[in-house]
Amino acid sequence: MILQNLLQNKKYAIANLAFIITWVIYFTATFYHPYIGIDLEKEEEQWKVVKVDPQGKGYKLGIQKGDIIVKVNQLNPDQFPAVKKWREIEGARQLEIQIPGQASRIVEVPRVFFVKNLFYEAPYALLSLGFWVTGFITLVRRQYTSQVQALFWFSWLVAIAIVLASASSRHLLWGRELGAIVYSFIPVMLLNLIAVFPYERRTLIFRYTYRLFAVIPILTIMLLYSRYAITISSFLLVALIVSSITALGHLIISISKLSKNSPERKQTATILTGLIIGLLPFIILTAAPTILWGDPIVNPRFSIMFVLFIPLTLSYVFIKKYLPAGELVLFELSIFLLAAIIAGVILSSLMFLNDLTNDPRLARIVFSQALIAILIFSSVKVGIGYLFNKLSFMNKEDNNPNKEEVQSLKLLRIINRALFLDIEEEKKRIARELHDGPLQLGMELNRRIKHKCEGEKNGVCEELKELADELNYQLRYLCSELRPATLSDLGLVPAVEVLCQELMERNLIEISLSIKFISREQRFSEELEITAYRFIQEGLNNVIRHSKSKIAKVEISIKENCLIILIQDYGKGFDNELISQWALQGERLGIVGMKERIARIGGDLKIKAQPGKGVILTATIPID
Template sequence: MRNKYGVAFCISIFVILQVWFSYITFQSPYIGIYLELTPQQQWVINELDQESASMKLDVKVGDIVKQVDGRLPDAFPNVQKWRTVEQAHTLLISRGGDEHKIDVNINSTAIYDVVPLVEEFVCLFMAVFLFGKMRRSPSARLLAAVFLTMTIIYTSLGASVRGDTVGKIVITSMMMVLPIVFFHFLIVFFKEKGNLNLPSRILKYLYAIAIVGFCIRCLLLYPSIAYTIHSYNGSVTLGFFISVTLFNLCVLTIMYFKVRKEKSYVSSIVKNVWLSLFISFLPVISFSFLPQVIVGHWIIDAIYTNGFILLFPISFAYLIASNQLYDIGLVFRRFLFAGLLAILPASLFTGAYAFLFRHVVDEKQILFVFVGSMLLISTVLYAAEYLTTRLEPFLFPRKFALQLALKKISKNLGTISSFRELKEIILLDIVGTLQVMGGAIVFQYKNETEIIYEGEIDTSEVKQLVNSSSLLDHPLYTCLEMNSHEEYTSYLIVTRKKTNTMLSNEERQWLQLITSYLEVSLENVHLIRKLTARLQQLASELPQETAANDILWFRKVMFELQEEERIRIASDLHDTTMQDLFFLKRRISSLADKSTMHQEDQVLLKNMNNFVEMINASLRQSCFELNPHLLKEVGLIQTLKMYLEKESYTTPFELEFDAGHSAVIETKDLLTKRHIFRIVQELLNNAKKHSQASKVNFRIMEKDNYFCLIYEDDGVGFRDRDEVHLEIGASGMGIEQMRSRVLHVGGRFELNTHNGNGTKFIITIPTEEVISA
């Protein structure tokens, strides 16, 4: 609660000061007339600020000021306190014995009004941003305090130069506090980022000196002693500012020599912080503050050099926020290089400006144009990469689209493990990005050619062209060869664009880059296929039943992976394709029910709806076969009965199913039931493909603590047992994999077949002990 009241009090003070200083700044111009009292007790103008409104008044150095706003100069507060003429409306001066009355009704130059206002806004924005976005970071909070201190300095600048006492107290006090807060920030920053300890005990003494200085400055409120204190106030403030800043640099230098041999990121941090601090404070100290302390006037007005101080906190705010703290050296080098490149164009521009306006320009204007153009060109060059990247969607839309697609494709390449994914993830993006009619990936083996295609492309023509080796130079296709070795050669082929034009050079280069990525992925997919085939062959070519337990773990893994993939595919079909068909059916029904629809169109839409329903039913059956969820709900026997009954309507033979007495099998685990269901599925599929039977019979029974599954058909049978093994390589789940499932659950597998005499399978599984998957 105390913290909230403290924050509210500080905000209230800041708002009051902001209102007061803004009122002083915009209520009266900065006149910039400095007086001195002669031995004859006359107030004589001894200096006119070149950037002030006095340049527009009829006053000169040496004029005697008789009255200010109708009062003697001694009675005017600003003359009494500071020996300046500010916040005045009229002057009475004497020049050569003649008296002139001057009305001060002009505006001051923008340099003392606009520039501090802009710098104040930047600092206040950064302070609020850091405190709002990164308040949990102690270093970020102190950096916000640095910006807030600078905000108060810029806020009070306008009122201070106009002779406001509160403004002078605030600006000089904050000038002493600023390097102290910088040092406090460095202590916390290095502790947080690099676990380095800077001397912190001196902080309390520095803050104590700043507080004592503030108390002494409060005596400026008393006119009788104000000028005496004011005479030393500026030099003491600037001297303290320079001393503490040099102390910061010395501490960083000592620390760098301590950690430089470590060659770690910590030494890089120290070096970069030292460089940033040096560049930020060098201009204002060397060209403004130090000459003012030593000779009484600055080489370059501080209003021009103090902006460099913003470089240090702004650069660190950016680097802390973007987590690029260790790249600050790179930032400086890039900006320095941009500055070197800007010298020539800035020199040419300044020379042209000086030549064209040689009769009306002076040295200061030429210097301003040169420095301004240097900074502007350097900033543009430095930000060119960032601006080009940000504006690329508008400046180079096609290039941006290709790069975006390249990022997406390269990201998705790591997830590809099959040819189906190669088509759905990669080929689809390539066709869509290039806006071509179609595309294909061709695998040319020694004895066959395999094509994966997307869109409109003549696969038979592509196959002929690949076999004739004339595809690479074909005028209608863009063909790029990817992998080429003994086993196969792969090509990426795209047709003409939908506008019936060929690909541009930029798109061809993009396609070549894509093929360089695809080469590795295609090789991986090929190896995965080989490995999968080999694993399936190993899973099917089991050793004799007596030794089958030796690779029990391998069969378990293979079966689990198969079931997981089937469930995934079934879920995808249910959640995507079947849902799309459902909404399509509703949409067609709503169109067909409209009264304005012609009868012929309604019949056509209803036929389309029936066709969609047929597709949906087929997909529903496929999902059931992939994931027989009814095994858990109604049991094995009822599921097999429903499955075979539905299949009997589409099989080319008579299909019978006799369940018999088999209640004990329902007490077994779900994985065992799933193995039996898969065996029945494979037996029925083989019967459809190869048996040429007129009658197929499935029988289930229990006998002597054994569950028996008997399959019989009157088909062509097998010529010999070698054909059984050939079936494995063709389907990936043949007769021997069924044997593998039976052995996995502890059963026995018998096969009786003769050429022309049908086939009979007898599968027996013990009901007392079943090995679970």
């Protein structure tokens, strides 16, 4: 149903159809047009070769730097469109080449073999599909939120840019012009994406930076139709590097401002890790060397594959609630990168000190290979360590089959005992004492720190402010968990509205709340309100933790002097017969606890579940 609704949205349907058509047309066209990879420069009325790409046909045909191009397709180079505008000879079928001091020779550019070119273009084709599929699947699973929309359009734009890259290098079907325009939007879309992940935070400086980068597409179009069109590639590379550094800096600043234990800090650290993995190899090995020396260190087809980590990481952060320790991953990654850079510098220096080579390009290759080797080694080491730990954990479970059952029975006894105690009153008392005591002291402490540190800018004051804010945040959170103030002050319906809103903000789940035959101001007995609220809270938490459903429905109504509460999800569900088994084994204690809590006040809980079709919980609680 979600996919059907998505395809009915004209905006997304047109975008996806445009990508598929572009992908088929341009990649099919590249299979029949060879990439020559020759750059020219006019010197003394002669067009000389100034750059030869080792991946192109020109290099394989023996064309070298310094050769003179006399004719292109039997035309003077000045008359050939690609030479005239871009100083390249893409699209040529025949070249007349002269080595200085020798007679000219005719070189025929052979057509490429379809299968061979298919393997050559496979990395770009798969990478573009990877970006598009990642954005599309995330949009299907988490529909119509600003974060998902930003991720989809960023992934879609990068996928289109990758498709046009091969056509751009061959000057096919306006590929160079369209590719430049599409690439010019990537820095803007990257900043727009970072601005809303994991939550929207557009500072004044960020807004001005965003507007500055928004001018890049306009400048690109102006350059395309000017005599400076040849500088577009370098201009766009610089813009991409600056926007990437801006995005990384923005995330680093955000981490420093977030509370240490907040989920947003963990999400931001995970996103930052994905950006570093995705962008640094491309910047270090391709973009920066191209700007500084004119040639990348490694084939761009290798370094650009890392960019796929960006949408994958963002998609994972958005879809998954429980994330790995992002800060720990970021710390380990920083160590790996530092070790790789140091090793590369040492190896390159040893080569020069021992006169092994005087070729700077070879030294750069050694540096990059050392960096890549250490990163691969580190990744494999982490992966193997994880597998060994997993296998070790499984073996321990096999060797102690009764340990889990004993622990589950102990936990079940504790919960069963707690269910028959009046713990809510104790929670209320503790929450009141926390609010009237420690929380008030924390607020006063925060006020005094800000007053004393007013006008002072030093590390100690900032650290004290951060600690005071964190203390107040944790105390408010504890008070809310123990006894929601909205429930005591305003009643069941406002408390449930606040609960649903908070869960949607924290977990990006769509919750539909329906209230029938009850006014917002209507109050019930304290025990009934507490029981109903805890039931809804536990039910929605189960949806988030276990069902993996992206949509939940809550309905509260009154019928025949009973409060009827329905919670429905559309997730993976389960077999109804497992409920009694869970009670015995101490599993899924939340459902067992809900049934006993509702039964304690004379109510009834019905559970209707089916694998793959979600769960419906219906609680009937007498009002009297």
